Amino acid sequence: MPSRSELANAIRALSMDAVQQAKSGHPGAPMGMADIAEVLWNDFLQHNPANPNWPDRDRFVLSNGHGSMLIYSLLHLSGYELPIEELKNFRQLHSKTPGHPEYGYAPGIETTTGPLGQGITNAVGMAVAEKALAAQFNRPGHNVVDHHTYVFLGDGCLMEGISHEACSLAGTLGLGKLIAFYDDNGISIDGEVEGWFTDDTPKRFESYGWHVVPAVDGHDSTAIKLAIEEAHASDKPTLICCKTIIGKGSPNKEGKEDCHGAPLGDEEIALVRETLGWKHAPFEIPADIYAGWDAKEQGQALESDWDKRFEAYAEAHPELAVELARRLSGDLPEDFSAQAEAYIQQLQADGASIASRKASQNTLNAYGPLLPELLGGSADLAGSNLTLWSGSKGISADDASGNYLFYGVREFAMSAMMNGIALHGGFIPYGATFLMFMEYARNAVRMAALMKQRSIFVYTHDSIGLGEDGPTHQPVEQLTALRATPNLDTWRPCDAVESAVSWKAALERNDGPAALVFSRQNLEHQPRTAEQVANIAKGGYILSDCEGEPEAILIATGSEVALVMAAKAQLADKKIRVVSMPSTSVFDRQDAAYRESVLPSNVLARVAVEALHRDFWYKYVGLDGRIVGMETFGESAPAGDLMKHFGFTVENVVEAINDCIAE
Numbered sequence: 001m002p003s004r005s006e007l008a009n010a011i012r013a014l015s016m017d018a019v020q021q022a023k024s025g026h027p028g029a030p031m032g033m034a035d036i037a038e039v040l041w042n043d044f045l046q047h048n049p050a051n052p053n054w055p056d057r058d059r060f061v062l063s064n065g066h067g068s069m070l071i072y073s074l075l076h077l078s079g080y081e082l083p084i085e086e087l088k089n090f091r092q093l094h095s096k097t098p099g100h101p102e103y104g105y106a107p108g109i110e111t112t113t114g115p116l117g118q119g120i121t122n123a124v125g126m127a128v129a130e131k132a133l134a135a136q137f138n139r140p141g142h143n144v145v146d147h148h149t150y151v152f153l154g155d156g157c158l159m160e161g162i163s164h165e166a167c168s169l170a171g172t173l174g175l176g177k178l179i180a181f182y183d184d185n186g187i188s189i190d191g192e193v194e195g196w197f198t199d200d201t202p203k204r205f206e207s208y209g210w211h212v213v214p215a216v217d218g219h220d221s222t223a224i225k226l227a228i229e230e231a232h233a234s235d236k237p238t239l240i241c242c243k244t245i246i247g248k249g250s251p252n253k254e255g256k257e258d259c260h261g262a263p264l265g266d267e268e269i270a271l272v273r274e275t276l277g278w279k280h281a282p283f284e285i286p287a288d289i290y291a292g293w294d295a296k297e298q299g300q301a302l303e304s305d306w307d308k309r310f311e312a313y314a315e316a317h318p319e320l321a322v323e324l325a326r327r328l329s330g331d332l333p334e335d336f337s338a339q340a341e342a343y344i345q346q347l348q349a350d351g352a353s354i355a356s357r358k359a360s361q362n363t364l365n366a367y368g369p370l371l372p373e374l375l376g377g378s379a380d381l382a383g384s385n386l387t388l389w390s391g392s393k394g395i396s397a398d399d400a401s402g403n404y405l406f407y408g409v410r411e412f413a414m415s416a417m418m419n420g421i422a423l424h425g426g427f428i429p430y431g432a433t434f435l436m437f438m439e440y441a442r443n444a445v446r447m448a449a450l451m452k453q454r455s456i457f458v459y460t461h462d463s464i465g466l467g468e469d470g471p472t473h474q475p476v477e478q479l480t481a482l483r484a485t486p487n488l489d490t491w492r493p494c495d496a497v498e499s500a501v502s503w504k505a506a507l508e509r510n511d512g513p514a515a516l517v518f519s520r521q522n523l524e525h526q527p528r529t530a531e532q533v534a535n536i537a538k539g540g541y542i543l544s545d546c547e548g549e550p551e552a553i554l555i556a557t558g559s560e561v562a563l564v565m566a567a568k569a570q571l572a573d574k575k576i577r578v579v580s581m582p583s584t585s586v587f588d589r590q591d592a593a594y595r596e597s598v599l600p601s602n603v604l605a606r607v608a609v610e611a612l613h614r615d616f617w618y619k620y621v622g623l624d625g626r627i628v629g630m631e632t633f634g635e636s637a638p639a640g641d642l643m644k645h646f647g648f649t650v651e652n653v654v655e656a657i658n659d660c661i662a663e
Contacts, residue, residue: 002292004221008034009276010289012249015069017282018090020263028246028259029067032185039224048299049079052107055328056306058147059110059126063119064154065100072097075108077293082106103451111423112451115443117160118416123151124166125420127178133426135401137324142313151180155193165413170237171209174397178237185246191257211236218242249276327373327426330510336370340504347497348533351525356518357460359496361386363503375427377405379414385432385460411437415444422453432458435475448513449487455513456506463611465559466520470636480616487512491583494561495523498582501536524562539586543578550577552605552657560609567653605660611648626656
């Protein structure tokens with residue numbers, strides 16, 4: 001049987017060889033953390049390589065994702081469907097081994113990590129999901145949700161502000177099954193971190209309410225094992241501080257920034273082989289090393305044992321078992337769509353004119369009882385975002401059975417935690433802040449889209465219409481950024497009916513996130529036929545038409561739909577069509593015939609109206625059209641004064657239409 005060091009050296013060899021063959025990459029972290037990984041994966045990690053989606057597996061997150069060859073080596077060695085050819089194709093087009101771990105490429109990758117700090121934050125979300133799901137479903141004698149979340153992270157992750165946000169909240173929530181390993185090697189790209197990172201990390205995490213195991217030799221297997229056992233015994237999240245040597249085994253480069261993000265070179269790799277006693281050719285792993293790593297048999301036994309426990313659970317609690325299985329599958333209740341549709345039809349009949357943020361809360365009150373998988377939250381703005389509904393119950397350290405997280409002023413952590421919750425399964429997370437403060441969380445929103453996760457980002461106070469808080473709180477360019485993000489559906493509804501449709505669409509979509517953008521001010525209810533109500537879900541539709549072919553088309557979203565409807569009323573002598581376009585991405589996915597029926601290509605006189613940045617709308621109005629939108633930041637004043645000041649008036653829209661028609 002190979003020794004622990006020989007098993008760890010297999011990671012070092014594969015990592016340096018793959019980076020060398022790719023002529024780029026980061027060999028230092030995998031070589032430095034190989035001993036920690038060997039102990040964790042061979043002695044503690046509960047997983048089944050034959051079924052990477054086993055629900056009760058432990059989650060492993062490589063937050064310092066630049067060290068991706070560490071996890072690729074672990075997956076390959078332990079028996080996942082990641083053949084050696086994929087390691088040889090590291091960082092190459094269409095390989096399963098891209099430069100940073102990408103969710104959905106290789107089996108066993110739990111989340112995309114690359115932007116430092118987001119991996120640990122995803123992991124906090126996963127640990128929240130595990131704790132909440134266990135509280136909701138486990139019963140005495142039946143622990144069917146019972147697993148750990150393990151994280152590797154480095155100095156860079158800890159320097160990023162998001163790690164402060166997330167780890168602080170993890171301590172407050174008492175996430176005892178979250179265990180993080182700090183790769184304390186003292187090196188980042190620019191060199192020795194003591195010139196820019198001198199935090200007392202153990203004290204920092206102790207102040208968060210974490211259990212801390214300090215000063216662990218990251219190359220001493222016995223010390224690592226004892227530290228993990230100590231972490232398992234704690235009811236707090238644990239940080240294991242591992243002192244390691246970056247590039248361990250490289251005679252001339254270990255402990256130096258040279259090996260952080262560049263190949264070692266052929267000569268140095270030969271020296272590493274000599275130093276480690278690794279006599280095998282590149283990408284060659286002896287059979288006894290494979291046998292020492294192989295986790296397939298143990299993994300199958302672990303899952304089989306869980307299957308038996310779940311069968312006993314299903315016998316004792318059949319309704320809970322069926323519900324847990326449904327939620328883990330990501331399927332919505334069978335009657336959800338019909339009940340949601342009935343609610344939408346009732347809204348159309350009622351005709352209430354309210355703020356869309358209030359319409360959103362009303363929709364949550366309608367949909368929430370149908371969807372126990374909803375896990376909501378707000379970044380300290382629940383009373384403004386209106387994300388609390390009648391069935392909301394807060395999650396705390398002592399009682400995790402609720403369905404709502406008070407994230408505090410942590411927009412970035414909230415959004416990345418939502419991604420972790422979605423990735424874990426069993427919940428559909430939604431979280432809210434002002435649209436302006438999406439900027440704090442921008443990269444987490446992008447990661448949700450990149451991973452195609454069902455995270456629902458709720459943004460209120462959606463334009464200069466929020467008024468007196470002024471330009472610091474008034475979004476202008478944010479919707480352009482959201483709409484330009486691939487895989488993200490952004491909705492800006494014009495009334496309560498469109499708000500309910502946008503929620504339904506976001507919930508029913510299981511291949512990507514949504515941004516739901518709501519107003520502070522009241523929005524006028526729009527009359528519609530049944531066909532028009534049905535067409536809202538297509539992202540854009542004809543809200544008001546004319547006899548025959550239109551002379552001009554008015555396009556608007558949100559609060560500006562009522563404005564263009566008023567402008568049309570002033571143009572009774574002209575053939576004007578009004579198009580409401582709550583979601584441009586959804587509209588763009590419709591077939592060409594439908595899009596042509598809404599925006600006929602032969603009608604060039606088009607005006608788009610939106611109280612946000614104007615440039616996005618050129619794709620719909622063309623160079624011959626007009627756009628009534630923002631080109632500057634806002635001002636502090638009552639909403640009505642701002643709308644008039646910036647030209648969002650009936651008179652200005654009428655003038656724009658007349659100019660278009662006259663050309």
